[in-house]
Each structure stands twice: as C-alpha cells, then as structure tokens.
Amino acid sequence: MNKHKQNYCRIYDDLARQAASWRSAWKELGAYLAPTRGFFEENFSNRGQKIDHRTLIDSDPLLAVEVLSAGMISGLTSPSRSWFALEITPAAAREVPGAREWTHSVKERLEEAFAGSNIYAALHGFYQEIAVFGTAAMLLEEDGKELLRARLFTAGEYVLGCDENGRIDRFGREFFLTPNQMAAKFGLENLPPQLLRAVQDGKDTSWHRVRHLILPNPACDVRYKNAAKMPYLSVYFTPQGEVLKKGGYWEFPVIAARWEVKTANDVYGKGPGWKCLGDVKMLQKMQKNKLVALDKITNPPMMVSSGVQGEVNLLPGGLTRYSGAADGAVKPAYQVNVDLSALESSIEKVKATIKAQFFADVFLMLSTQNFANMTAAEVAERHQEKMLVLGPVLERLKNELLDPLVERSYAILTRRGVLPPAPQALQGLSVGVSYISLIAQAQKATGLAALTQGIDFASRLAAVRPDVLNRVDFENALEQGLTMLGVPPGVLKSRAEVSAGADRAAGE
Template sequence: MKNNIQPKTDYLRLYGELKSERATWLPAWKDLCAYLAPTRGFFDGQTPNQGRRLDHKTLLDSDPCLAVEILSAGMMSGLTSPARSWFDLGLAPRELSDAPGVREWLTEVKKRLEDAFAASNVYSTLHMFYQEIAVFGTAAFLLEEDPQKGIRCRPFTIGEYCLGTDSLGRVNRFGREFFLTVPQMREAFGLENLPPSLLVSSAPNRYHKIIHLILPNKDYSRECLDNRRMPYLSVYLTESGHLLRQSGYREFPVIAARWEVKHAADAYGRGPGWKCLGDVKMLQKMQKAKLVALDKNTNPPVMVSANVQGEVNLLPGGITRYNGTTDAAVKPAYQVQADLSSLENAISSVRSTVRAQFFADVFLMLSAQNYSNMTAAEVAERHQEKMLVLGPVLERLKNELLDPLIDRAFALLYRQGFLPPAPESVQGLKMKVEYVSLIARAQKAAGLSSLVQGINYAATLTAANPQVGERVDYNRALEEGLNALGVAPALLKNSEK
C-alpha cells in the first residue's frame, strides 16, 4: 500500500489553520474569563505552574460566579448525577431487549459502565465541563483508556485547544498545545524519539511546547488496523516540527460540545455567559459606584481652613488646632446624599437578570418553594415545569456529550475486557441508550398528562359504549406511562408471566 502520510510541515500548517480559525474567538473568551471565570482559561503563552493574578478591582461582586456554580451543579445533578442512574441500555427494536439472557447482559454492562465512571475522573471532569460550557459556550475533554480503571479523562480549559468541524458541523479535528520538561518528554515519548537539541539542553527542567493533533486519517484502512491506519490519526510534534509520536484512534476520542451554535459551520459555541456579559459588567460598575458612595458618606471630602496648624486629624476624637475665631477649621467640601436604597434595588435587579440567564433561579426556586400545602403529584409537576426550561440544551448535549461519552467508554472497556461478551443473538446490533436523568424524565413526563387525558376520555366514552374500551391497549399505555416517568422496565412482567 502506498504511504500517503503527510509530511511534518503539513501538520504544522494544519495546526496553524486551526489556530487562525480560533483567533477571532479569543478576545470574547478573555473577556468572559475576566468577569465570569477568573480561574479558568489558558491564554498568552502561559506555562504550567504559573499563577495568574486575579483582578479584584474588577470582580467586586461574586454573584455572577456563584450563578455559574449553581448552573454547573444543577446540570451535574440533572443530567449526569453520580448519585443516581442517568442512563439505561437497550436494543432496537425493544423486543430484542427481553430475549433470554439479553436483559441480564444489558444490566451487567450498565453496572460496569457506571462503576468505571465512578472509579475514574469522569464526574469531576464533567463538573468542570459544565462550568466551561456555561461561561464560554464550548467545552472539551479527552477520553482514553486506563489499564487500572478502564477509562480516564484529560480535561481542557478554553484557550488551550482548537476545534475543527466536518461538512455536517460535527467536531472531527482537534489540536492543542501543552508543555513538558525534558525528563517528562523522555518518559512520555522515549529517549530515541527526542530531538538531539533537547538532549544537550543545559536547563532540563525548562518547559517545552508540544503540539498534539487529532485528525481524520487519509490512510484509514479496514483491512489493516494498526495504530497508523485507524480512522483518526494522532501526532505529537515539537514546536519546530520534530515528530515525537504518531498513532491513531478507532473513535474520535475528544468529547467536545457547544451550548448553541449560530451557524452550522461554527466550530465553537455561545453560552449563557455570552448573553449576560453586559449585565455582569454593569453589575460590577454599579457595585463600584455603591462603594464610592458609601465611602463618601462615611469619609466625605473636606475643606481645610488656611489657619489650620499642622495636619488635619480625621480620626474619632482627633484634635486639629487652628488660629481663627469664625470660620470652621475643617468642613465637608459638599453634601453627599447618595440614594443607597435605590442603588441597592438596581443591583438586585441586575443580579436577578444574571441568575436567570444561568438558570440559577430554576434550580434554587425548587429548594426555596413552600410545599406544605401541595400534594406529591403537584410537587412533581412543579418540578417538571422548571426542568423543561433546559429541554433544548439537553438535546444538543445528548448528541455532543452524552452519546459520544457512552459510546467511547463502551468501546474502550469492551476492547480491554472489562465488559462481558455479548450474547450471540445480539452481536452486530446497535445498542440504544435511553436517558433517565432528572431533566430527561421531566421532558418525558410532560407528555404524560396528554396520555392520562386520553385514557380518561376513553373511559368516559366506555361508560356510554363498552365497545370503545376494547379498542384501548391498556398494557401499552402502562408501558408508555412508566417509560415517561423513568420507571425501570424490569418492574413489569413479560406477557407469558
């Protein structure tokens, strides 16, 4: 087979193209980082273990950062909670899932996937993922195999990676810069793969930039799946273009999601942070104005008589001596009458707007609601109404986060032997993932009311004409209703029983 592997200069050119596409997004990301996520982001040639000074003159009000934390915690508990089951496995058509031995196999696979997620750093990575996508509109992490725990994640922050999309708008290219010392490079890539110039370096602990690219492989071959003929090519380069390692992936290993995209060709998304950045800047300015007003009220500017002897003592009980009998030695330069209550009301209004943009009111209102005079059904319905606000976001995250995460994790664990072999009756079939998280159940339960209304209407007609009731499949209605509520199908007996 002819070797069509691209020369090293092409890799640098491709990475340069990805960086050029990203360049127009950097100013907005830096602005968002300064006002909403001061501990996130990797810009302007930063290196590891390099602290960044926080601008507390800008961040006078921490409420926007708290709103981000509430949203990320709410998304974590609503979509991928480590404390409860958030997905089920099945086969299409559904009847295949009830075949002998298949349901037990699906249950065991789900349990081992959940165990692998809990044992690895998946959930801690997802929490950072939700923070990033809420503020910047884009988030990504790398999912690779781990010999001990099966899988492990490498989280990224905005500014340290680049993305590219295919003709359908799906992310299929990835590039990043990271830094290693010479001893770390020797451990990661082997001594024989390092450039000679680094081996004679007089500063072995100095950081060197490494470029990592993941691209669709032009040399992909189904017949020869060695690590250089896999569907996706992975290359590591030095900044000068020296090839450190070349390998491949069977699946695209980067889980990258966008909150929403303005155009299908956009590689990066926009999130709630983009919409409320102006409000956040206004809030910080209003807080600064309030502090200045308070300062002038408690310590107003003063005028000092020319007859004052020595320095003016403005401390409580302080004495200032002056020569004169009529004019006051020290008096306010002007009267400060700041309307602090109106200013505080305006600040509260802006805070509410910011919290609404980050859906913080959706999550916090549920805990603050008084349920003493409500039935359990009414509480559940109120809970579902609040969660439905995040419905459109769930659809995109399902396609760009949840589905790729489970597919990639399943493939990695299966190839390493962490999963039981599939029964012969289902080998080669595509697995179906059903999401049963809090937000997913709220979406499904919204259609339950129409189902109940239809059954009640049929019951009313049955009282007048018993033949109407014979046309209603109550068993199927029971299955659909339980599925909408997120109840496990294992609770139902099969037709033979």
C-alpha cells in the same frame, strides 16, 4: 522538512487561525466569569494565575456559574443516581430472553467505571467551561487502573475543527513539557537532537512546547489492528514539525460540545456568559460606585480653613486646633446624598438577570423538587416553560456530550473485556441509549401528563361503552409511563414471562 511535517504544522496552524478570532472574547469572559480558567498567550505551564479583584468586586456572577454547573451535574449526569439506560434496537428484540438482564448489567458496569474514574469531576469543569465560554472539550482515554480517564481542557488551550456536516472531528492543543518528561512520554529515540542533548546534559529546568493533533485518518482500514490504520490519527510534534509520536484511536476520543451555534459554519459555540457579559460588567461598576458612595458618606472629602493649626485630626475624638473667625475650621467639601435603597434595588435587578441567564432558578427549583409527592400534571405545569427554554441546549448536549461519552466508554470497556457477553440472539443488534436523569424526567413530564389524561378520558367513556377499553393497549401504556418516570426497565417482566406465568396459573 518532509511532506508529513509540513502537513501537520499546516493543519494545526489552520485550526489555530480559526480560533484566533474567538480568543479576545474568551479572555474577557474568563476575566469576569471564570478567573481561574482560560489559558492564553501570557500564561505558562505550572504557574499561578492572579485574580483581578479590582474587576471582580461582586462574586454573584461566579456563583451563578457554579449553580448552573452543579445543576447540570445533579440534573443531567448525577453520580448518585442512574441517568441513562441501554435499550436493544429494534424494540421487538427487547423481548428476547435475557435481553433486559444483559442491558441492565452492562449499564451497571458502565456506571461503576464512571464512578471509579475522574469523569464526574471532569464533567463539573466541563459544564463551567460551556456555560462561560460556550464550548467545552475533554479527552476520554483508556486507563490501566481505572479503565477510563478524562482530561479536561480550558478555553484557549485547544483548537477544534468540523467536518462538512458541522460535527467536530479535529482537535489540537499545545502544551509544555520538560526534556525529561518528553523522554518519558515519547522515548529518548524519538527526541530531536537538541532535546536529546538537554536530557543527556541534565538540563531539565526549561519548558518546551509540544503540539498534539487528532484528526480523521486518511489511511484508515479497519481490517488492520495497528494504530496507523485506525479511524483517527494521533500525532505529537514540535512547533517546528518534528514528529515525536504517532498513534491512533478507534473512536474520536475528544468529547467537545457547544451550548449553541449561530451558524452551521461556527466551530465554537456561545453560551450564557456571552449573553450576560454586559450585565456582569454593569454589576461590577454599580458595586464599585456604591462602595465609592459609602466611602464618601463615612469619610467625606473635607475642606480645611487656613486658620487650622497643625495637622487635621479626623479620628473619633480627635482634636484640631484652630484660630480664626467663628466659622468652622474643618467641614465637608460638599454634601453627599445617595439613595442607597434605590441603588441596592437596581443592583438586585441586575443580579436577578444574571442568575436567569444562567438558569439558576431552574436548577435550584429542580434540585429541591419532590416528584414523588406531585402528580404528572403538576410536574408538567411547573416545569414545561423552563424545559422549553432549555430544550434546544439539552438536545445539543445529548448529541455532543452524553451520546459520545456513553458510546466511547462502552467501546473502551468492550475492548478491555469487562462487559458481560451478549446473549447469542442479540449478536449483531444495536444498543441505544435513553436518558432518565432528573432533567430528562422533567422534559418527559408533559408527555406523561398527556398519557394520564388519555387513559382517564378512555375510562370515562368506558362508563358508557365498556368495549372502548379494548382499543387501549394498557401494557404499552404502562411501559411508556414507567419509562417517562425514569423507572429502570428491569422492573417490568417481559411479555414472554407474563405469558408463561399465566399459563402456569391456568394449569394449576
């Protein structure tokens, strides 16, 4: 085995050892909160997974996960409305003629690419993974037909690694292929001898493990356009270290996000599922106890006298013969007295706790809220507390999910030549991303309320001293307010257009 083979196996094994201490917790979380997710040692490719309904008696926790996932989709990355906008930096360059139109057309092209791909379907599962396991990952690659293609992974299926700043920059996974599938993916000439013989002999019923590793390329040199010099190296190899294929990526193609991390050294995160697992277990036990109590009430254990002749008939209208003293021949062994109303009340309290841990109340409130019929102050008052709780999580998702998703997609579409060319005056300038989703609006509502109150305060002072309004930049206030409301920047005319219109009006 050569040095490169040893390195790839060693790197993967190091990442796998780090993930090993998390696997038992992921497995338990999956059993109680996501029975169709998670991929562990006993799982195998292309086989169904049995759900343990003796453990999952109450499905409310699973519904809470679905509500959070659906809420994140509709509130953060809705496929039916704009959730991001592009801005030129520095801000002064936004007044360049054609700048607003260009950023708007690029955003529309990105939205079309998202809608035409499987990204939104992958995001739905992504939010479920991060809610239950605390970490989620998907691979975003170029696609010949749809431009973009996402591949979602599940807990236990992949391993991650971080750089010195805590940013995820290494990814590995182990999956299964048949010999023919390996030949199609990697080429016959790249298969090890034993797999090549399996293809030639027509033995295509067995599954073989393949490892995929993506990591920073130590030989990176952007002056060269070949895969071996790209910033990130992609290697497929067998568990024995035999390299099947090598390639590269211009950007880190794996979008991996954590709900929250407890320490800077944690590669994997912890989410709502970690916090409420005890409540979920308690709920399932309480429901089981309730069913046992109902069973004993409706079909209690019986005590049968020795004077009973033949079998005891417990069916409605059934007849049991008895010869003996006057006391009853068949009667309950003991009296079952269960306060079902108190038990139901306790169960509902536990359900409410689980729903609160998954922010079900927040997302249901946001999804049914009509911002158009509310003032900015009302929006801020109703949502400020909820958004404060979600704030750190949303900021992490912005940095680890939304920014990489838009930036990687922008880079892919640029290389494919499907984005409109930037105006000459904007060449070399940076393009930033701002978010105008439902949740982003709710977060900005507090700032909008403050802006509105400030303008109102200035107007009241103007009743006494009109000259104070000269200190207020109303155009900037209008732009800031519309941005907070999520209004597309293209609605506003540039300052140059306004000035030109004023000059024409004066000339007429």
